[in-house]
Amino acid sequence: MFIDVKPILSGLTDTIEFDYKLPPPESFNGLEFSEEITVRGKIKNMAGYMTLEAFASVPYKTACARCTKELSRVFEHEFSRTLATKLQNDENDEYLMITESRVDLDTPLLEEIVMNFDFVYYCKEDCKGLCPKCGHDLNEGDCGCANKKEIDPRLAILAKLLDK
Ligand SMILES: [Zn+2]
Ligand SMILES: [Zn+2]
Known part of the structure; x- marks a missing residue:
């Protein structure tokens, strides 16, 4: 959303509050975003400059990297910047540009x-x-695979030969 800072520039108010929904980003890194992001915060007049503070709640879904269980969580992010009208360096990430108010x-x-x-x-x-052998979720208890003695196939052949 574009936030209009004219009320502060013209001295009408010292604080502009905002609260809106933002379409979520595309999926990446196994993360899925199916719900809108909630953004709320304010722009404050600090006598000579303005600051912006925003809080974003981002619902997301992903899978546990170990057991693959689906996870539904909300990522909370705090964002703050100083607003600037003119910049000597456009690449400066610490400022948010004011363009046409x-x-x-x-x-x-x-x-x-x-x-x-x-x-x-x-x-x-x-x-x-998960158990690498049978795929059992080890959080739900032991599957017993770890206790089963693995016989080296080469030794098994040797044992057969010795049996004769
Ligand atoms: Zn897990
Ligand atoms: Zn197992």
Whole structure:
């Protein structure tokens, strides 16, 4: 959304509050976004400059990297910037540009949200994962595979020969 900062520029108010929904980003890194992002916050006049503070709640779905269980979670992100009308360096990420009395919050906010997602998620810190042999979810108990003695096939052949 473009936020109009004219009320502050013209001295009508010192604070502009906003609260809106933002379409979620495309899926990436096994993360899925099926619900809108909630963005709320305010722009404040700090006598000579303006600051913007925003909080974004991003619902997402992914799978546990160890046991593949589906996870539905909400990522909370805090975003703050100083607003600037003129910039010597356009690449400066610490400022949000005011263009024609408006600020584009969505583009930099989405960029920052995407950058702050992790690459892997676990259903819990100590998720035991799946048994590599039978695929059993080890969080639900032991499948017994780890206790079964594996006989080396070469030794099995040797044992057969010795049996004769
Ligand atoms: Zn897990
Ligand atoms: Zn197993």
